[in-house]
Amino acid sequence: MTGGYMGRILFVNLSTGEIREEVLEENICRDFIGGYGIGARIIYDRQAAGVDPLGPDNTLGLITGPLTGTPATTGTRYQAVGKSPLTGGWGDANSGGFFGPYLKFAGYDAVFFNGIAEKPVYLFVDNGKAELRDASHIWGKDTYETEDTLKAELGRGVEIACIGPASEKLSLISGIITRRGAAAARSGLGAVMGSKKLKAVAVRGNQKVPVADKERADRLRSEQIAEMRTPVAGGQSFIERFHKYGTSSGAHRSALSGDTPVKNWGGIGVVDFPEPDSLGGDNAIANLAGRAGCWRCPIACEGRLKEGTGEYRYPAGTRRVEYETQASFGTMCLNNNIESVNMANHICNSYGLDTISAGCTIAFAIECYENGLITRADTDGIEMTWGNHQAIVAMTEKLAKREGFGDVLADGVKVAAGKIGRGAEQYAVHIGGQELGMHDPKLISPRRPSQPSAARYQADATPGRHTQGFGPSGFRGHFLNAAGLCMMGQMAADPTKYLVGFMSAVTGWECTMDELLKAGERIANMRHVFNLREGINPIEWQVHPRITGNPPQEEGPLAGVTADIKAQVYWNLGALDWDMITAKPSRRKLLELGLDDIARELWP
Amino acid sequence: MTSRGSCGLKPDSHRLNTSWYEGSRRGQEWKYCPMFRCVVGVFGLPREVTELREVEIELEDGARLRDIIAALRREIPALEGDIICAGEDRLTDNYAFNINGRFYQDENELQVRPGDRVALLLLASGG
Incomplete structure (x- = not known):
């Protein structure tokens, strides 16, 4: 086998419990590289059209790339793939962290699941051996508890990808979580995992990813890191900027420049949200305990917060919000209370929700409320008004638990609009069922006309x-x-x-x-x-x-x-x-x- | 709340702020030289850098986009470097003008007309 690939993939039938290993052929690697490329080819070949995304015939894949777990700078990622229950079409989601590299260290480039387990299970891949284990004791637990429990049971050197209660309850906007908030969040693939009663995948191993020319790869890595450390515009290097703020430096600023959507895509930053500063920059890292990174990443753009001490008591270790979350729970809801955004982020990470879709769905609910389509009688007494940060957090928790009106919102704006009726579709901003990323596509560079926004x-x-x-x-x-x-x-x-x-x-x-x-x-x-x-x-x-x-x-x-x-x-x-x-x-x-x-x- | 800057367009003339006539540089003849005021809205990072929400510029009839950039560069030095290329009447890569709903970065010969809605902005950011 060529370098970069472990050369083996796993197929797990959760209905029968059968675990089968296959050789990953070089031609598919060369043609489709890895991740969703290999995933799309394999699932297209082995899955019939028209299967129920939440049924036994849908295949869920967790797939690395050839540069994952190698000296290639930022080679940290894996992708989840499958038919999306949110859009009814192809679904994929991408995440960094440690899970991707560790899956390869455990001996495999990818693992695919189909079928539905009779009772909750998790897959443990331990240095070339894989087995399904009972997960009844962690079913119902949030992603933090699940990870902690499995790591305590399985010992050192284990990485976990898991779902939270939102996925168990088949929320179509739920994702797969590693390390307390590194999320393969989009496309609703957490619900696919939940539908299979697959609570987690645990991986451990000490196998080396083969590298054809390690000296050359190491040299390239050193050169790239040196470039990343070279100061650019403003005197800061790429690494300095991202290490300090991650992606959280900009939402408040770009809300005023037209990039970040405001007020459920219906507002104008400078008019509707003119004072967003408390959301970003140094305010976003005010309660920071420390910084961390994905596996061997020299940028280390991740931030961890101290325990919330004010109105919002998120636990120590909660992830600092990323740009998309600042926007979805902040600018989209006209909410400039950063602590409430931190809390909403914690709820999403622990219950296993996509923060983009969840925040957008809350913004949608606010607009429905403000326009009289729903009332306090519908929202369990919560006053869903613009900027009402207590309401935003309370409703996010209900959404995560499918509790009360949260059950209406738990599958995203398209489904919620259908349930609410009364013309709610006019406020449901989505394409094909999925809420949009937090960049306004009306901004397009005339110098790059071929890049369609x-x-x-x-x-x-x-x-x-x-x-x-x-x-x-x-x-x-x-x-x-x-x-x-x-x-x-x-x-x-x-x-x-x-x-x-x-x-x-x-x-x-x-x-x-x-x-x-x-x-x-x-x-x-x-x-x-x-x-x-x-x-x-x-x-x-x-x-x-x-x-x-x-x-x-x-x-x-x-x-x-x-x-x-x-x-x-x-x-x-x-x-x-x-x-x-x-x-x-x-x-x-x-x-x-x-x-x-x-x-x-x-x-x- | 609104900060309002003002800058005359002609680099060497303070007269242009109010005059609708100017002397020909080459001769003694006076010619009719209509002027108009153009308000440039400033958004995002340019607003943070300048601390201005808009800049009012007096332009000669027939003025081009490059005249706006030249005036901004001259009158607001903070824009030079990150936003306007140093020593050039040209925007750097990530900035553009929105003129009447269309974005312009390189069309410096575009004629600006009275009543045009002009904004200077950062094209993208975030993560």
Whole structure:
């Protein structure tokens, strides 16, 4: 087997208890790299169309990349994949931490689950051996307790990926959690894990990830870290900036510049939320106890808080909020109380919720309340008004527990709007069922017209995602994600030097950037054809008019701006060689990418 | 709350702040030179740097985007470096003007007209 891969994958049938090991073939690695690339290929091949995402036939995969657990800087990540119960189409989610590297140290590149266990179980992968164990004693526990309990039982050197009570109760906006809040949160894959009665995956091992040219990989790592430590604009280096604040330095600032959405996407920062400073910058790290990082990451952008001592008593060790959470529970709700955002973050992490979707759903509920669609009688007496931080925290807890009105909200805005009725759909901002990432796509750089901002929210296989790309500008990101690297960390990288360099040094393939981009394109097509087979055409996904600016805002930095989403979508469909009506990739394109079997299916 | 800066456009002339006429530099003839005021809204990081919410600039009829940048660079030195390229009438990579709902970064010859809605902003941030 080539470097970077352990060469083995696990298939676990939770209905029968059978655990089967397969060899990971080099051709699939070369074509699909890892992560959601390999995941999309394997699930497409082995799963029928139309399965119930929460039923036994849906396959859930946890997959690393070839650079995960290697000297490649920021090679820390794994991806969860499966059919999404939130969108009904392809689902994936990405997370850093330690779980990805440790899965490889335990001997495997990936583990796939199907079936449903008779009673709650967890999978323990211990240095090349895997077994299912009873999880009745941790079923119902939050993610912190689950991790603590399993680590105490299994001993040192174990890493845990688990679900919380929200996933057990099949919340469609729940995710998979490691290390108290490193979340593979999007696409509702926590609910898939919950539906299988799979509480956790524990991994441990001391196997080395093979590296074809370790000296070269180590040299590249040293050079990249030195670049990251070089001061740039403002005199701060990339590492200094991210180490100090993580991603939390900016939401308050970018709410005023039009990037961060405000008031459930319906507001204007400078008008509706003119004093956001308490949300970000030094305020976000005021209660910081210390900093930490993912496995061997030189940036270490994660922050841990001291115990909350004021109105909000979150426990010591709660994660400092990230940008997306500051925005979803802060600017989106007109809430500038950072301690309440910390508390909401803690609730989401411990119950296992996606903070983007949960915060957006709370903002949606507030707007419904403010407009009289729901009253205190509906909300269990909670006054859901803009900026009411006590209400935001109280309702988040109800959502996490599916308690009272929280049960209405627990599956995100699309389902909640359907339950509420009375025109609530007008306030439900989502695409294909998924709430959007916290960047306003109306902002688009004229210097980068080929990078569609609004269209990527609509047309990626997992709609509403801000970390994915659509069209040729997304190919690099697909490679980077599939390889197991951190998108934030690699913002400081020279892509040709480091992405090509690390892939070549670790795998032993002498790669070119063209090859890696082609792999990214193949991955984009594979995820997309999964959706086509499910009957999903992304062109038909409706985009909320607030997203495109229709009508445009009348004041502020985005005054007058309407995103030309049709132009973005159709330009990129052309560049991808996908049909302008059916979105089917052309036969020629599929053959060019070596997807001959898909070409035969789509063009019989 | 509103801070309001004001800067004349012509680098060498304080007369331009109020005058609708100017002397030809080359001769003694006077020519008609209509002026208009352009208010540039300042958002995000540029607002933090300048501590201004808007800047009022007096422009000659036929003025271009580069004239706005030149005036901003000259009158608000804090913008030079991170936001406006040092020594150049050009925005750095992450900044743009929103003019009537369209973003402009490199179109320095774009003509600005009376009544245009102009904003200076950071194009992206966050995580």
